[in-house]
Amino acid sequence: MAFTKGSSRLWGLGLGLVMAAAVSTASTAQEVIRIGAPLPLTGPLSPEGVKQQRGYNLWAKAANAKGGITAGGKTYKVEIVYVDYESNTPRAVQSAERLITSDKVNFLFSPFGSGAAKAASSVSERYRIPTIAATASSVEVYDQGYKYLFGTFTPNDTLTNPLADIVSKSGQNVKTIAIYARNDLFPRAIAKEMEKSAKARGIEVVSFDEYAIGTMDHASALTLMLQRKPDWVFGTGYINDLILMRRQMADLGVKPKVLTMIAGPAYQEFIDATGPLAQNISSAAWWHPAVAYNGTDIFGKTADYVAAFQAEYKSVPDYAEASASAAGAILQMAIAKAGTIDPEKVRDALASLDVTTFYGPVRFGPTGQIVSLEPPAFQIQDGKAKVFYPAAVKQTDLQFGIAR
Amino acid sequence: MIYLQILVNGLVLGGLYACIAVGFSLVWGVLNVINILHGTFVVLGSYIAYFAYVRLGIHPYFSIALAGAVLFAVGYAIQAGLINRVIGAPVLTTLVLTFGLDLILNNATLVAFSADYRTVQLAHPLGSKVVGGIVLPLDRVVAMLLALALTGLLYLVLVRSRIGRAIVAVRMDAEAAALMGVNVKRVYAITFGLGALMAGAAGSLLSLIFPISPLASTEYLSLAFVVCVLGGLGSILGAMVGGLALGIIQSFGALLIGPQHGLTVSFGLLILLLIFRPTGLMGKRGYE
Numbered sequence: 018m019a020f021t022k023g024s025s026r027l028w029g030l031g032l033g034l035v036m037a038a039a040v041s042t043a044s045t046a047q048e049v050i051r052i053g054a055p056l057p058l059t060g061p062l063s064p065e066g067v068k069q070q071r072g073y074n075l076w077a078k079a080a081n082a083k084g085g086i087t088a089g090g091k092t093y094k095v096e097i098v099y100v101d102y103e104s105n106t107p108r109a110v111q112s113a114e115r116l117i118t119s120d121k122v123n124f125l126f127s128p129f130g131s132g133a134a135k136a137a138s139s140v141s142e143r144y145r146i147p148t149i150a151a152t153a154s155s156v157e158v159y160d161q162g163y164k165y166l167f168g169t170f171t172p173n174d175t176l177t178n179p180l181a182d183i184v185s186k187s188g189q190n191v192k193t194i195a196i197y198a199r200n201d202l203f204p205r206a207i208a209k210e211m212e213k214s215a216k217a218r219g220i221e222v223v224s225f226d227e228y229a230i231g232t233m234d235h236a237s238a239l240t241l242m243l244q245r246k247p248d249w250v251f252g253t254g255y256i257n258d259l260i261l262m263r264r265q266m267a268d269l270g271v272k273p274k275v276l277t278m279i280a281g282p283a284y285q286e287f288i289d290a291t292g293p294l295a296q297n298i299s300s301a302a303w304w305h306p307a308v309a310y311n312g313t314d315i316f317g318k319t320a321d322y323v324a325a326f327q328a329e330y331k332s333v334p335d336y337a338e339a340s341a342s343a344a345g346a347i348l349q350m351a352i353a354k355a356g357t358i359d360p361e362k363v364r365d366a367l368a369s370l371d372v373t374t375f376y377g378p379v380r381f382g383p384t385g386q387i388v389s390l391e392p393p394a395f396q397i398q399d400g401k402a403k404v405f406y407p408a409a410v411k412q413t414d415l416q417f418g419i420a421r
Numbered sequence: 422m423i424y425l426q427i428l429v430n431g432l433v434l435g436g437l438y439a440c441i442a443v444g445f446s447l448v449w450g451v452l453n454v455i456n457i458l459h460g461t462f463v464v465l466g467s468y469i470a471y472f473a474y475v476r477l478g479i480h481p482y483f484s485i486a487l488a489g490a491v492l493f494a495v496g497y498a499i500q501a502g503l504i505n506r507v508i509g510a511p512v513l514t515t516l517v518l519t520f521g522l523d524l525i526l527n528n529a530t531l532v533a534f535s536a537d538y539r540t541v542q543l544a545h546p547l548g549s550k551v552v553g554g555i556v557l558p559l560d561r562v563v564a565m566l567l568a569l570a571l572t573g574l575l576y577l578v579l580v581r582s583r584i585g586r587a588i589v590a591v592r593m594d595a596e597a598a599a600l601m602g603v604n605v606k607r608v609y610a611i612t613f614g615l616g617a618l619m620a621g622a623a624g625s626l627l628s629l630i631f632p633i634s635p636l637a638s639t640e641y642l643s644l645a646f647v648v649c650v651l652g653g654l655g656s657i658l659g660a661m662v663g664g665l666a667l668g669i670i671q672s673f674g675a676l677l678i679g680p681q682h683g684l685t686v687s688f689g690l691l692i693l694l695l696i697f698r699p700t701g702l703m704g705k706r707g708y709e
Binding site for chain 2 (some may be wrong): 059060061063064067161179197200226227228229231232233234236237238240241243244255257260264265267268269270286289291292293401421
């Protein structure tokens with residue numbers, strides 16, 4: 018009895034295997050690469066989540082328009098599996114796990130920002146799924162000794178050092194800086210870097226203040242700042258914080274020689290929302306539509322990427338959107354180089370990649386963070402963001418003084 | 422001098438806080454409904470002001486009337502059509518209902534307007550005026566004064582007008598009011614409409630100050646909560662005192678302990694108040 022039961026089980030198993038093999042043979046004509054992308058599509062971070070999604074979608078569309086990704090003689094259609102984690106980091110981690118275990122994705126794009134990317138990286142590391150973070154810059158994300166995580170943003174000091182250099186050597190007598198940061202992983206980290214960059218160049222940091230997430234009023238901090246009369250104000254936060262901050266600066270008459278804000282001015286939305294007050298706000302980001310690279314990736318020249326983006330979305334791409342598209346383009350190049358979608362081999366291909374893309378030169382350091390980019394610094398002049406660094410793509414010189 | 426400037430900042434902010442909270446307080450006090458929709462009502466008011474300014478050139482000071490009227494109609498319809506059906510039920514039932522309605526309405530605003538931040542950029546802003554070393558941001562000050570005037574007007578409506586007396590009567594004893602010939606369900610709908618009207622008017626004024634986005638609704642809602650608990654639930658004076666107190670406490674908290682603790686200080690104080698004086702600063706309930 019027991020024997021019969023056991024053998025029927027074996028039969029069942031055998032039949033199942035045969036069927037599974039049949040199904041997989043039938044599907045070879047339509048091989049698909051599935052990439053999981055947990056994104057904050059609703060909730061406070063949704064503007065950022067939507068941007069990243071646009072970037073990924075543009076890449077997937079471009080790749081599929083050319084028949085898909087070719088590796089080892091096979092072509093694969095690209096399918097991005099999105100999960101909305103509602104701007105809730107613990108849920109981002111769960112989503113990453115679910116994408117890997119139940120949606121069986123081959124690769125992963127990290128959730129938004131350094132905090133969530135770091136949290137989710139432990140999941141993809143555990144399952145050995147190559148993961149690209151399109152919007153995580155903090156070194157702390159990459160120094161965990163992980164092998165499967167790669168990132169397309171350089172460390173934060175590559176943004177603050179050029180700014181501090183240019184301002185300190187301008188001859189405009191900028192001696193003091195007031196730093197005002199949102200108490201959140203990235204805004205705080207970049208503010209700390211600015212503090213170091215400024216001190217290293219002999220600029221005195223007269224104040225370093227933080228404000229809580231959800232702050233609806235900056236008047237007290239700005240009133241204090243007004244009394245200290247800094248030559249340079251460095252404010253960090255997300256777009257809504259910075260709009261409010263800029264308006265209250267005008268209300269209270271805080272008028273430094275240099276006003277730098279990160280990360281909002283890179284978005285056209287910020288320029289529209291602050292109007293004349295945007296004049297002469299400086300900023301830095303990892304990419305800008307004005308840079309010009311001759312890429313060997315699917316998008317080719319930077320200008321071609323910008324044109325493709327504009328044709329699709331009727332707007333100019335910003336660095337977050339470009340970085341998301343670049344994450345896809347880079348993954349595609351690594352798969353082609355590996356000649357397979359085997360995760361180990363793709364991981365090795367990513368680690369040894371040395372290419373130029375529309376986004377810039379791409380080479381990952383030992384921690385997985387990109388080391389080859391030279392992030393541009395720019396200033397809003399007459400309603401447009403214009404690059405003043407690096408010299409190769411410079412459009413203007415840094416202007417001093419701000420509107421009211 | 423800096424203390425005086427911080428006090429002015431706090432008062433200006435607090436006046437706006439009061440205006441955000443007063444409609445919420447009214448609905449809670451009279452209907453015993455915790456209206457989770459309130460934040461979204463404020464946001465809708467801001468959008469009405471935004472489009473009125475961008476498309477029709479109507480200054481947000483004047484679109485208060487438009488936003489108020491539209492939101493009154495919305496509020497009246499929601500109460501008469503939906504909330505009145507469960508009005509006698511325990512507070513959790515109405516809470517869940519307004520929570521669900523808020524999910525729908527807030528996501529509808531996200532779909533309609535997207536999460537992008539917009540601002541009303543006045544062609545002729547009033548700018549700032551320095552009086553005796555104190556900086557007065559005039560647009561904010563005028564918005565604050567209008568907010569306080571509106572709140573005062575609501576108070577007058579409640580104590581002087583026939584419908585106001587009916588609202589107060591229903592608040593005190595709905596059954597007795599019904600026996601005196603008051604149409605209680607209608608009074609409920611009007612009260613909820615008035616709450617929404619105040620939210621819309623506040624939203625219109627706030628469009629001059631805060632970036633406009635559907636995402637702001639939770640912040641407005643939690644502010645309304647804090648102000649109500651701080652000032653004492655269910656009275657207009659309570660909302661006014663609570664709003665001004667919160668504005669001043671936040672401003673001085675940020676000055677004395679650091680900007681990152683402005684919120685910590687106000688919420689810490691809130692906990693203390695809940696422990697030692699759970700009726701709020703004004704300590705009186707009702708609209709008598």
